[in-house]
Amino acid sequence: MKASAPKPKWSDVSAMSSTTKSYWAQWDSLLIQDGVLCRNWENGRGDRCYLQMVVPKAKVPDVLQLYYSGCSGGHLGVKRTLLKIRERFYWVHCRDDVENCTSYAAVKGPQIRSRGALKLYNVGAPWERIAIDIAGPFPETESGNKYFMVVMDYFTKWPEVFAIPNQ
Incomplete structure (x- = not known):
């Protein structure tokens, strides 16, 4: 947001939510393009740069629905879905929302399957049990x-x- 406003002081932001603090920490990567808040993001390998639209929390379910139910969607698993979303969109705790998406969980099922509890039998003599x-x-x-x-x-x-x- 280099062109529109100076970066707020930490003392003004420190009492706010963790989401606000996260966006404050990324201030230099944020910009407004055509009236939309965006973020410049370089992938982990450093070989690609993306302009991501910053998604308001209220619109996160719509983005997840787009990737899981849209014609280009499908249930690709957490890692690949996260990579696809990050090519175009950004919001704080994106990974958590993708991992906990009910649409994803319904198709993939639980990642850790619970097993029945094993029972301990106290035996005091041979051939008792x-x-x-x-x-x-x-x-x-x-x-x-x-x-x-x-x-x-x-x-x-x-x-x-x-x-x-x-x-």
């Missing part, structure tokens, strides 16, 4: 067995395996 599982089918033996029944003692971890003809 056992686990049994059936493995197979395997090639049939001469005695007609195709499966194995595996029995494991919880206390000693001792396995016993028995050949059986069927489940």
Whole structure:
């Protein structure tokens, strides 16, 4: 905003929101073009420079909708969607909004799948508690067995395996 107004003093901005402070820190990268607030941004590798439109918080859902549901959209994943958005738009906490987008989450599902809680069993003596599982089918033996029944003692971890003809 070099042409329109001088940069406010930190003492004027320090009591404001973190978003305001973030824009204040980027003051030299901001400019007004055709009545629209924009930001000059150089990508992480330093090989491209973009003029990004600064998006008001109220319009963020519209931009996300454009990238997820528009004809050029699609659910590309967080990284690629973020790269595409940053080619044209900017707002503070853009990454958080892309990661938490309900449209994205509905299609991609949870990133960390919760598993059932494992239970600890207190066992005080051998063969007090056992686990049994059936493995197979395997090639049939001469005695007609195709499966194995595996029995494991919880206390000693001792396995016993028995050949059986069927489940």
